Amino acid sequence: MPGAPDPLYVNAREVLLEALEALGAHRASLILVGAQAIYFHTGEADIAVAPFTTDADVVIDPTSLADQPVLGEALQASGFVAGQDPGQWFKDEVRVDLMVPETIAGPGRRGVRMGPHGNRAARKARGLEGALVDHETREIASFDGSRRFAIAVAGPAALLVSKLHKLAERAGEAGRTKDKDALDLLRLLRGIDVETLVRAIGRLRSDDRSATVTGEALQYLERLFGRPDSLGSTLAARAAEGLEPADTIQQSCAVLANDLLSAVRPS
């Protein structure tokens, strides 16, 4: 039976809320992505793993970002410490990543040149473009209910696209793929019905900002999850070890990936 949320997850949620509070003035330019956004849509999506994540991923839409207050200063004032890479902010051992979708991030290698905010407040990332197109405002609260903010949360299709990019990008690099990312993808496939995903993927494909990364993501879906023995399917099974049989997870990945792929392919 699901018990109390994992303390790590509770802490990660707290730190996310603190970041949102610190960035109060810019909240309208922020979109929650990553695992915390996924659990927002899926709950547990029937995988008997308490969903926990120790990081919080936030997309910044630079096109609507005001000049003041300066992002870094606001975060530091609330006790966040800048990490080694651009866009990394730490508090209580929880990492908050501020990211800008690559397609709209402009020049620069990793950091995003954001005028008065500098080059290190946020980092470029490919695959997050969908969040700009597919999101809705939801209320996010701490587990004890003491704090709540309205914030845009990326939709399931945008999250699917970004997770697939993350998995594909890391698939070639030994030691960087995370089993949990694959399991999060299965959570999305299990928790969201095909029709909802198909409609949203249609919107992502028809928007210039997200069309390319969405097409790429569908190729990644086939490559990483198209068969029970594909890389993503086996990673998901490993993440669910001891909770659900590996065969069940691997078969489920392949069945759901192919259901979605055949539904979005032009007939």
Add this chain to the structure above:
Amino acid sequence: MSVPYIRLFHDMRNIAINGTDIPDGTLELLSRRLPPSWRIAGRGSGGVITLRAPDGSTGRMTVVNRRRMDPRDVLALERLVGRDLSSQLVVAPFLSARARELLRDSGASYADATGNVRIALPKPGLFIEAEGARKDPSREKRPLASLKGPASGRVIRALCDVRPPYGVRRLSEIAQTPPASVSRVIALLQREALVDRDERGGVSAVDWAKLLQRWAQDYQVLSSNEPASFLDPRGVSAFLQRVPTYKRPIAVTGSLAAVRRAPVAPPRMAMAYVEDPAAAAKALALRPADAGANVMLLRPFDPVVFVRTWTEEGVSFAALSQVAADLLSSPGRGPAEGEELIAWMGKHPDAWRA
């Protein structure tokens, strides 16, 4: 002449274990069937019986007394004695309709302890034929040896689900099972000290926990029922959420049902009874599973699995007595979960026992 050993042995068995004396009861039954003034004049040595006609003339028949005389034994007798059995009187506790037909065909006389009698004596001429029992009464009395069958299942479910006392007739109504079958099951359970009976034969007490354990020795969820495995790619909980949309009878069992009451681990495998697993799988969007099955649909051993179900969140669950027996006879951690459930049932009898 070469006779296969097995056949010879079969024939010998019947000769070896039987005498030529007619049991007293059958003899009396036979004499009562004779016309007035006919007599049984004597039981000579060598198993010969003599009948005397009113005019003093007598006829003799050789007695063949058997503990059993099945139709195939008649054929064996013909092989021993010859096709014409008209001088033979076959005596047995019971002769089936088919055995009597074969005996008639070969001209034999016969008498069984239930009153099936045929005397066909050529000289002096006498012909009697009378009907006794059509079914072997000893077969009815033969004690039940196993609790495998559907009738046992229905009676055990009734004994668990409804508190005694009740008589056989009332139990027969609850279990939707003929009183004779109910009596046989109760007799077995009484021999095994799982039920107590009052002086009138009714059931006064049931040790339902032990009874479920005893049932699970003979009843096996995966072999007594007909299982088919499927994959719900969205997982076991998603399957459960879809169950209320299924409009035919369905009863969820196994750990998915037990977890609603007893402290058992989150289920990995859903189990549900449906009338037609293939049709139900289609309606519930399940995929055929070569590997990784997480839903098992069972064609039930008896419709009793759909009786006294309970509903939560629109999902129909099998009665806890059924769930417990299914878990106890499941592989893996099923038996331990069955024990957990029985412990819960013991603490909360009012929650499940009528």
